[in-house]
Amino acid sequence: MTEFLQQLINGLAFGSILALIALGYTMVYGILRFINFAHGDVFMLGAFAGFYLAPKIARVLPTPSIGSGLAVLFAAMLICAAIGVVIERFAYRPLRGRPKLTVLITAIGVSLFLEYTGQFVFGAAPKSFPRLIPDYPIAHVGGLSVTSDQIIVLSVTGLLLVALRFIVLKTKIGMAMRALSFNPEAAALMGVNTDIVISFTFALGSALAAAAGILFAINYPAIDPLMGILPGLKAFVAAVLGGIGNLPGAVLGGLIIGVTEAFVSGYISSTYRDAIAFGVLILILLVKPSGLLGKKEVEKV
Amino acid sequence: MTFKHAKLLLLAALLLSLLISLFAGRINSYVLFVLYAIGINIILAVSLNLINGYTGQFSLGHAGFMAVGGYTAAVITNQFGDLNAFAAGALFFGALLAGGLLAAVTGLLVGLPTLRLRGDYLAIVTLGFGEIIRVIFQNMNAVGAARGLSVMHGSTNFFWTFGTAAVTIYVVTALVHSTYGRGFIAVRDDEVAAEAMGINTTKYKVTAFVVGAFFAGMAGGLYAHSIQFLTPSGFNFMQSIAIVVMVILGGMGNTPGVIIAAILLTLLPEGLRWLAGIPSLPGIAKAYPFAWVGNTRMIIYSLLLIGLMLTRPQGLFTWKRRPILPA
Amino acid sequence: MTSPSENPLLQTERVTIRFGGLTAVSGLDLQIGRNELIGLIGPNGAGKTTVFNLITGVYQPTEGTILFDGQSITGCKAYRITARGIARTFQNIRLFSSLTVFDNVRTAFHLHLQGDVRHALWRGRAFWAEEKAIATQVLELLEIFHLEKFRAAPAKSLSYGDQRRLEIVRALAARPRLLLLDEPAAGMNSSEKTDLMRLIQFIKGKFQISVLLVEHDMQVVMGICERIAVLDYGVKIAEGRPDEVRRNPKVIEAYLGEERTHDA
Numbered sequence: 001m002t003e004f005l006q007q008l009i010n011g012l013a014f015g016s017i018l019a020l021i022a023l024g025y026t027m028v029y030g031i032l033r034f035i036n037f038a039h040g041d042v043f044m045l046g047a048f049a050g051f052y053l054a055p056k057i058a059r060v061l062p063t064p065s066i067g068s069g070l071a072v073l074f075a076a077m078l079i080c081a082a083i084g085v086v087i088e089r090f091a092y093r094p095l096r097g098r099p100k101l102t103v104l105i106t107a108i109g110v111s112l113f114l115e116y117t118g119q120f121v122f123g124a125a126p127k128s129f130p131r132l133i134p135d136y137p138i139a140h141v142g143g144l145s146v147t148s149d150q151i152i153v154l155s156v157t158g159l160l161l162v163a164l165r166f167i168v169l170k171t172k173i174g175m176a177m178r179a180l181s182f183n184p185e186a187a188a189l190m191g192v193n194t195d196i197v198i199s200f201t202f203a204l205g206s207a208l209a210a211a212a213g214i215l216f217a218i219n220y221p222a223i224d225p226l227m228g229i230l231p232g233l234k235a236f237v238a239a240v241l242g243g244i245g246n247l248p249g250a251v252l253g254g255l256i257i258g259v260t261e262a263f264v265s266g267y268i269s270s271t272y273r274d275a276i277a278f279g280v281l282i283l284i285l286l287v288k289p290s291g292l293l294g295k296k297e298v299e300k301v
Numbered sequence: 302m303t304f305k306h307a308k309l310l311l312l313a314a315l316l317l318s319l320l321i322s323l324f325a326g327r328i329n330s331y332v333l334f335v336l337y338a339i340g341i342n343i344i345l346a347v348s349l350n351l352i353n354g355y356t357g358q359f360s361l362g363h364a365g366f367m368a369v370g371g372y373t374a375a376v377i378t379n380q381f382g383d384l385n386a387f388a389a390g391a392l393f394f395g396a397l398l399a400g401g402l403l404a405a406v407t408g409l410l411v412g413l414p415t416l417r418l419r420g421d422y423l424a425i426v427t428l429g430f431g432e433i434i435r436v437i438f439q440n441m442n443a444v445g446a447a448r449g450l451s452v453m454h455g456s457t458n459f460f461w462t463f464g465t466a467a468v469t470i471y472v473v474t475a476l477v478h479s480t481y482g483r484g485f486i487a488v489r490d491d492e493v494a495a496e497a498m499g500i501n502t503t504k505y506k507v508t509a510f511v512v513g514a515f516f517a518g519m520a521g522g523l524y525a526h527s528i529q530f531l532t533p534s535g536f537n538f539m540q541s542i543a544i545v546v547m548v549i550l551g552g553m554g555n556t557p558g559v560i561i562a563a564i565l566l567t568l569l570p571e572g573l574r575w576l577a578g579i580p581s582l583p584g585i586a587k588a589y590p591f592a593w594v595g596n597t598r599m600i601i602y603s604l605l606l607i608g609l610m611l612t613r614p615q616g617l618f619t620w621k622r623r624p625i626l627p628a
Numbered sequence: 629m630t631s632p633s634e635n636p637l638l639q640t641e642r643v644t645i646r647f648g649g650l651t652a653v654s655g656l657d658l659q660i661g662r663n664e665l666i667g668l669i670g671p672n673g674a675g676k677t678t679v680f681n682l683i684t685g686v687y688q689p690t691e692g693t694i695l696f697d698g699q700s701i702t703g704c705k706a707y708r709i710t711a712r713g714i715a716r717t718f719q720n721i722r723l724f725s726s727l728t729v730f731d732n733v734r735t736a737f738h739l740h741l742q743g744d745v746r747h748a749l750w751r752g753r754a755f756w757a758e759e760k761a762i763a764t765q766v767l768e769l770l771e772i773f774h775l776e777k778f779r780a781a782p783a784k785s786l787s788y789g790d791q792r793r794l795e796i797v798r799a800l801a802a803r804p805r806l807l808l809l810d811e812p813a814a815g816m817n818s819s820e821k822t823d824l825m826r827l828i829q830f831i832k833g834k835f836q837i838s839v840l841l842v843e844h845d846m847q848v849v850m851g852i853c854e855r856i857a858v859l860d861y862g863v864k865i866a867e868g869r870p871d872e873v874r875r876n877p878k879v880i881e882a883y884l885g886e887e888r889t890h891d892a
Contacts, residue, residue: 035425091607094611095610099614104359105549105606106607108542109602109604110607112542112599112606116599116603120597229538233425233428240422274432278429278433281429285414285418285422285426289417289418289422480735480741480759481743481744481747486727487727490726491722491725493718494718494723496710497686497706497707497710498715498739498798502707508745554726
């Protein structure tokens with residue numbers, strides 16, 4: 001039983017990180033109907049932003065502490081939000097209206113660019129992420145171990161989700177985002193400034209990815225420029241699993257994949273861990289391509 | 302362009318490559334190595350062009366087919382020790398064919414489930430398949446898993462490489478430039494209209510995958526017997542992307558353009574390596590020569606992709622082509 | 629009301645299709661005889677193109693059957709239905725944009741290919757003979773419709789009217805017994821419409837086929853159709869000769885609130 005709960009907690013922690021990344025994919029897809037291949041690399045940049053910012057913040061705030069941790073988190077989120085906006089502005093916006101394939105290839109190009117320039121600038125060898133938040137005494141309940149780092153992941157994710165929900169449901173720009181995802185032409189006609197809303201969506205998604213990057217780095221302190229590839233792919237699968245374009249679906253998908261990976265890795269074997277996400281992807285696209293919570297789109301003939 | 306003499310051209314190409322391969326001893330072995338790489342990349346690019354370019358199925362897992370072909374051929378030839386020239390040739394041919402056929406079966410397995418998928422989903426799923434294949438080989442102890450597989454025979458030579466390339470070019474071109482073959486392009490341009498014109502789009506898509514995978518498998522076999530050491534990481538997503546870049550640079554559905562692109566992109570890292578060897582270059586280039594080459598190649602690829610899509614998505618070598626009419 | 633022979637070319641029996649909660653077509657009974665020119669009209673959203681999609685196999689009916697020449701084609705795949713002898717054009721022209729005019733028509737000849745992949749690869753005498761025969765037939769068709777001078781041009785470079793004609797030629801290349809035309813007069817001026825009407829009647833006569841025409845333009849529909857069926861909200865509300873339909877109060881009511889297209 002404890003083994004089960006242990007894997008469940010591990011899975012939920014990892015799944016939360018996937019959920020944060022998946023939200024970015026699903027938001028962009030909902031508005032632009034396009035898969036931002038480079039999103040996983042923004043996750044990586046978030047981790048590296050935290051890596052380089054931490055010592056600077058340590059000079060101002062006592063470290064490790066909750067305060068310095070939050071400062072690093074927000075700073076990284078801000079930086080990546082800016083990066084997301086820049087990428088959209090220069091790589092994707094000029095291609096609006098062009099065939100989907102063109103943008104997809106561009107996105108692949110951006111992704112590769114971020115990864116390999118990252119290797120060139122940061123160096124390919126993994127770096128050790130500094131401790132941002134003190135390692136509080138961890139909970140031990142009958143063999144079950146929950147680290148404070150995991151608690152941080154779950155609580156920060158929860159808070160970010162609440163904030164996101166607020167933004168999407170209760171603010172004007174959130175409403176504009178939703179309008180755009182339903183009908184871009186009508187939204188534009190209603191006076192929605194498409195460019196600003198799209199930029200904001202990218203900023204939001206990138207900020208969440210950055211948060212995921214920091215949370216990931218807290219729990220798995222070895223970071224390298226290629227670290228975004230696998231989590232990015234898995235998060236994409238999570239978004240599809242939940243129904244691409246559907247925000248709660250992205251969270252659900254992330255948690256499901258995280259937990260499934262934890263269980264398969266724990267009970268069966270860890271060698272095929274990375275292939276699970278692909279297996280899930282192929283399965284879902286064969287059985288219910290619109291995802292668990294998504295709705296079918298019919299092509300007009 | 303009429304293709305009345307296509308078969309003669311093919312024969313001529315085969316004879317020429319046989320001739321050159323007999324004199325290959327005189328050529329510097331490094332140059333030969335690069336030439337083989339060019340030939341292999343031509344096969345990969347032209348075969349992928351059938352799937353991506355002509356049929357419009359954006360496949361990002363071509364390296365997976367290459368892996369299947371490479372490992373199969375290697376395992377077969379590894380069973381045999383030294384043989385006389387004729388037997389060795391026959392064995393190699395058999396091994397290559399077996400690799401191609403197994404890769405073709407893999408192509409069928411990949412093509413079938415992906416039929417209903419649109420552009421971006423199709424791309425991701427094919428990427429997924431490519432990765433699954435790589436992971437399978439990584440965990441297969443019979444082929445050395447992650448440690449790699451040594452290939453005993455270095456059977457790849459000029460004849461096999463360019464002979465196969467010539468056959469690949471012939472098959473893809475002959476296939477597409479026929480009334481039957483117009484169907485591939487119809488599927489790419491408008492699937493709904495194609496079905497309405499009586500074209501079984503499923504069959505065309507699957508055919509493209511199977512034929513494309515077959516030749517990728519043969520390329521894999523040639524590759525295996527050239528570098529004589531296989532690791533699963535050599536068949537990863539980056540490798541698939543490298544082939545995709547060739548197809549995009551050359552122009553999707555433009556076989557001559559794709560061939561030129563394959564040649565240029567094969568020579569690119571060699572050019573970079575040469576550049577890194579120049580004494581007057583700044584310290585970074587000299588201090589990390591291989592990282593410089595490896596990273597720079599991918600950085601250049603990525604900028605190439607972005608730049609091409611922003612400025613010239615039809616590829617560098619697509620010009621106003623004369624219409625294809627049978628004689 | 630005239631009714632076709634007991635051996636109709638196409639017959640739909642209580643065909644219904646539902647998309648989730650929406651019933652697009654309900655209980656449709658439609659008969660098309662041999663060598664008949666039938667019109668299908670109705671206000672926007674009545675389900676006319678849906679009927680086309682049902683007949684050609686793009687959609688599968690939720691209920692009901694469709695019989696072509698006495699044999700069921702319900703649930704058949706689109707390309708198989710074309711092989712049986714039904715071809716169509718599309719509301720928004722769907723030509724193969726990267727192919728030439730010649731090749732667009734040539735794709736439809738794929739249906740009649742005797743050879744297959746192996747012939748294309750071997751390229752022996754049989755292959756070239758067949759390709760030559762196909763080329764001749766394609767050019768013949770293009771000539772009939774005055775498009776042969778464009779044969780090497782990319783299909784998308786043609787004028788709108790020529791593109792529409794090309795789409796019809798391409799459909800004819802499939803050698804159908806039933807031709808479905810989806811709003812062929814859209815975007816045409818008066819003289820172009822007159823040409824189109826003559827063209828459709830010419831096709832019916834020369835190729836001895838039946839034509840099912842979906843059209844908004846009353847000038848065209850009333851001008852050439854032998855029989856008209858009227859659809860409203862997916863239900864057939866009237867059927868008969870043009871003069872009967874035009875006077876039918878249910879039809880008039882269905883179109884009330886719609887902008888009436890005035891007859892020339």
